[in-house]
Amino acid sequence: MKKRHIALIASAAALMLAEGAFAAGPPAGVTTGPPPFVTMGPPPGVVKGPPPHALTHIPAGIAVGKPSLGLTGTGSAQGLAANELGKLNAAHASPVALQHAAPNSTVGVIANYQDQMNDALALADPAQRDAAITTARQELALSSNKQLTPSAASRIDGMLGITGASPDLGTTP
Secondary structure, three states, X not given: OHHHHHHHHHHHHHHHHHHHHOOOOOOOOOOOOOOOOOOOOOOXXXXXXXXXXXXXXXXXXXXXXXXXXXXXXXXXXXXXXXXXXXXXXXXXXXXHHHHHOOOOOHHHHHHHHHHHHHHHHOOOOXXXXXXXXXXXXXHHHHHHOOOOXXXXXXXXXXXXXXXXXXXXXXXXX
């Protein structure tokens, strides 16, 4: 048994010493990388990005792009706003989807928020109205597990057609 161990150790040591004798890389005369006739990127005449008609539905002044990829200028505001809302972007759901959503789903939570906000805005007493708006937004933040900032509240309210509520009520700066 000892002879086998010694032989095994000796052969491993011999291989380690001989490692420098083996060449690394491709054989002589073989190049690496793509052949010279392969071009990189899109073919000439192909423009990156969406076609112009794909952006016609976006209102003027709204930035378009992906700030997470490091683009600056256009795109920063929209991408950051979408990230700020997270799953609350489901406020884009159609009225029918909001009406028929499961109560514990994200769309259902947003539908409940919309109902609470409409009820709150219908209150005549300003103190009660502000308290009801604060409660509705705090419940939305808790249910969605998302911090609700004034800008996020404004965006959600805008998507739902809710007007007349201060974005500072029930939000965290």
